[in-house]
Amino acid sequence: MPLSFVLVQCGKAPSAGMLAANAHASSGDTFEDRFPTPTFKERFPTTSESLVPRQPAASAPGGRTARSAPAPYRVASLAPTVPYQRPPREDQTMLVGLKSSAFPYLGTNPRTDEPFLNISKGDRRGHRSYGGRVYWQDQTYNDNRVLMHVPENFDVRKPGVIVVFFHGNGATLERDVRDRQLVPQQISESGVNAVLLAPQLAVDAADSSAGKFWQPGGLKRFVNESADHLARLYGDPRAARAFADMPVIIVGYSGGFMPAAWSLEVGGLGNRVRGVFLLDAVYGELDKFASWIVSNRSGFFVSAYTRSTRRHEHELMAMLKEKGIAISDDMDGPLRPGSVVFLETPEGVTHRDYVTRAWTENPVKDVLVKMAATPALTRVATNSPSHADR
Template structure:
């Protein structure tokens, strides 16, 4: 036992020796780490060296300058300048060119959109209504009455007077030209024979799709279209009130003058040219330019009042479209030209002829009746019966019926209306369109 103790002490010394070596190595490692760190901390606590700063600054300037130069060269080479990145706005970018346009906006583009509601399905049963259901009807069109200037109307006229074959304008005074009438009175062209207007009247009920007729009204002496034909004699109103599918044309003759000159209606084909031009105007006025042909083929009824007998007679004789004329109405108007009226009646037995007269024209009306009876043509002397194809009627009106008011009061009130009513009510006088004929 005594020999074992020294051995333990030797081992213990060996362990202590090894432990001491280990501690010394650890301390040496820590010192090697801490010494450089302390030197660095000492340097951080000192002020920076000005010389070193200057050197570093100069070096940095050179580096930055070199870098900027290279960068600038690169930008110039690549076109990446301020102007390239932010170019000034051009005029064409602010305003559209001629080939461009602004987008048009409507107020509906800015209004809130409504949701479309689906329509409910129709019930399989009907619900009784306490009130009658009236179907919707388009509002009726109003009457159209207007004045239209036409080149083919009666005046101005620079041709000859067929009665004398002399120039119609047979008087001159300075630059003015005029016409001396049969009474010896002079009427100047610029005052009396220069109005080319035509009174056109289309009733609200007129329907081009149905058979119709064109009424041509030749007014008498001392008249104007507005004051007399439209307002005093109420010719447009009579056409409308008749209910007939008819249109009115009334050319201005000598303006407010005691003269019955026919102007262009004296010329061969003059009435045909007038009706052809009227068809074009009627087509435009009624809103359908393609309807001109229909108007150009419609039958015609000529009404002549007083001095209007002269253009009526010449239109029948040389107008060029006498076959389109389905009826002639003379209102106290047989002052002459009986041969022309008799010729048309004889050669157009499918048409009708009515002449109403006062004592002023009674002698010539009786003469015309005699001429027709000699030709074997039957003549009636009242308007009580219907109008038929070939009807020839002369009506003498009694005392108290004045010539001035004859267009509104003859054998009846509104005689033109009465004729159109009788004409439209007769099946055999159906107002069918007929083809225009050559003269």
């Protein structure tokens, strides 16, 4: 898809100060093309196609009408006689609008306790970012779509996970998450029993605002609303219950650190969150990431980074070491409950391409493969309390 303009951040990492502060393809067919009005001939059968009226039976000798033997009656059963069979299918990817997605958002910014939409011009409302730039609601904060993906080989009867992917600044779901960063493709190619939910955040903007994910229970509402849609995409509406209980892995790239951090802090999923994977994303909210790591030793935490976030990564590592948390600096083995990994990638690895090239090609795929080596990370959680339930 040709870009109509060059992103400010293209080819380089966004400003750390800006990120820390910031703490629709449609079909060209018309309705008539897709649903043509039936012609008279299509709606009304010809004479040869019409049912022929039944003729009266011939009279039996003596003037009596011949009667056929009564047919045996059958009682209808309320139970299906044939079990539901999911039809053969391929990878399923769809954009679905959800009320619980990040935007539109009419609440407050928890960092300032002021309305998020803090500027107006005529009938338009917008948000003035920390850097002073104004983004209008109708252009930037009005897309409630979610990129959903169910791989061809996903089996709801087996242990699986929901990957919630928070994209970075200057992104759209189709152009970036799907086509450039190949997140659905990485999930399919991992072979792991996983599905994808990727909400649209600020559209094509240098803004990390979390929208409804700032709100207590925001992530829980988002995942719960998604369950029915995932089941339909999977091809079996009865699968909704399984999706509603499935463990969750949070992946945040770049400016996606903000909704990731707040989802851990107030999202309401408790120990259903089995892992966090940050891709050059520690621009702020260190206390929230540290708190989750210390309090959730049944999950894993992986943060890969370039020099763009090196300072904050080292600060977070120091906070964890003070709490006695062991830290690894390689991804050679499987991820286990309690694994904490910080990976610094070499010079030449660019921030812009980080979702497809970090310490390895397709890092989302690699993390899922290493996670799947530990069955405990994909088991359905019990309802034990956690600080994330607040």
